[in-house]
Amino acid sequence: MKLATALVHAGVRRDPTTGAVAVPIYQSATYQHPALGQSTGYDYSRTRNPTRSALEDALARLEGGSRGLAFSSGMAALHCALQLFGPEDHVLLTEDLYGGTYRLVDRILHVPCTFVDTSNPSAVRDALRPNTRAIVVETPTNPMMRTADIAALAAIARTAGALLIVDNTFLTPWLQRPLELGADLVVHSATKYLAGHNDVVAGALVARDAALGERLAYLQNGVGAILGPQDAYLVIRGLKTLALRMERHQSNAREVAAWLRAHPGVERVFYPGVGGMLSFTVTHAARVPQVLASVQLCLFAESLGGVETLITYPTTQTHADIPAERREALGISDRLLRLSVGIEDSHDIIADLAHALRDPLAAHGA
């Protein structure tokens, strides 16, 4: 079965009692036992819930892993994965990653870590220590859109005896399947493309082998940051149109990137040629407030991956938790804007940006 077909059939035929096509929303905390010492497979919804199981099975299948796990946010998913490690361990992470990941590692977990340019495999190899237990990679990176060679990093991780953990939020399994390239674990903020409608906050992990999946399931149940059944249902519903949405996000992003490159008010465009995310710098910092105040179609909000186009100012929104000097070194300047290109008609998106990027002096003269 092709991936497009598997996506559509996510969660289908899960209710033998009624034949209901949509997976039922099991808003139940607990489950009656058939008899002493017997279980239906469901005991308590933190451990396992049938609606969440339908989502977790679908996620495992889409990423080509053996176990999927759904969490109440992307950060909850990553937190669960990082709980595999302790103070005696060392973790390598992509240097220009999501600010929330930086905050989690640096201020909350205190796992010894090094930030490295993961688009450069030899830099990663040089940063390894004897106690390095994991390499955590975002690709493309956020917001600079640098891409990493997952297969090369997987080889490095294997040799070092470390896990390769890939955040696949930006591309989704429709465009990139890290487990097939040798990664051990995939992380998603499912709030983004997987759910896709800016209406759910959710996270996911997918493990390649069953033993790792089992350890993570133990943590999921023990710590308990699970996704509720209503939200699990909405993520499943989102998966059904993932292929169509990603294709349209990508074709729109390619058009918008080409248009921005030709615009005199735009200095540089960062777009890896794949996916629906891009960043760009404007020629003058003074243009930023003008753009954010005059977009009408694009929503000025922090998130990404929804059907509606979103524009974000990383310096104060998504990456505020990264120290200023570090931000600047990474290229996250006060002239950088990030665009999550939606599935509107591309002409309307471009018309909105053209209006927002108009030359203020020319407008005065008119």
Place this chain on the structure above:
Amino acid sequence: MTSSPTSPTRFATRLLHTGHEQDPTTGAAAVPIYQVSMFDQPGLETPGEFDYARSGNPTRKALEGVLAALDEGAAAFAFGSGMAAVSSVLLLFSAGDHLVVTDDCYGGTYRVLTRVFSRFGLQATFVDTSDPEAVRAALRPNTKALLVESVSNPFLRRTDIAAMARLAQGHGALLIVDNTFLSPCLSRPLSEGADIVIHSATKYLGGHSDVVAGTVAVRTPALAQELGFLQNAVGAVLGPQDCFLLQRGIKTLHVRLERQVRTAKGLAAWLASRPEVRQVFYPDTGAVVSFRLANDALAAPFVESLQLPLLGVSLGAVESIVTVPARHSHASVPAPERERRGITDGLIRFSVGLEDLEDLKEDLARALAQAVRAAA
């Protein structure tokens, strides 16, 4: 949205941005689900916009705004099912009024006209509305409306909406179009002169086999007034959870339909080349294909051998759905009437989903071969 240099006008954009998509209090990008029955009033002499949720609910209002924009109508209304939408529209008429209706219409529409509204003196004549002359011949002095399905069910015959609008106008009657099979993505009857458009929103608008809903869009403010009165007085309104899911479904209507029509075209051409298939009915638009098997005995083993499509009574979902109209959608039409219309057991209706075309062909080819073996 007001007319600004960037005011979106294209359909794909209109699905997402109609000015009803954001919560003014919090800026939330998704419309809040107002699970509430009544609204606290500012004062005795200063009523708020909403008072009681049958009359108006903010979640439903947001959806109805989107629906009106999609169908280019003066207003739109959301109901608890497609049949609730049809019935609420039929309540515009009175005892002694007469309607001309598409003859191979949905079985539920046939049932409500012949067994419910007939009891209240509403008369209906069923004719082939793909033939304007047949419609003209059926008009009576008391004909108050033409009720047509833009693509008939299950033979998928197209009705010429502009021709129907001219006939209706000339006769002082309303033109009501059930546009469920095409959705506003593929056809917008109000802009061709229709007065009222009905959708079973359970189908393409919702699109995910998880909501039962109906919608009505009207062309003029006067009709909006009348329908709004009936929606509130009779009360077959859509609940807020379902309004939310419907609006969410509409956000991907365009990308879904585009893919489904492309796959349907491929599947119709492939079916026409199969020896087990005697006849294919496909109007070259929409995502439903009907076909007649070489003999009626193939139907049961065929549909039971299919692995991908769901077997059942709906259409318009992301998953393909196979229906045997004689047993499902048209079971409520009396057997002699079914025979007359050619709705035999060997007639299959296939609602094309978002699966990969090659996967669908493989599944159908296997099921056809198994059916031939089983029937031999």
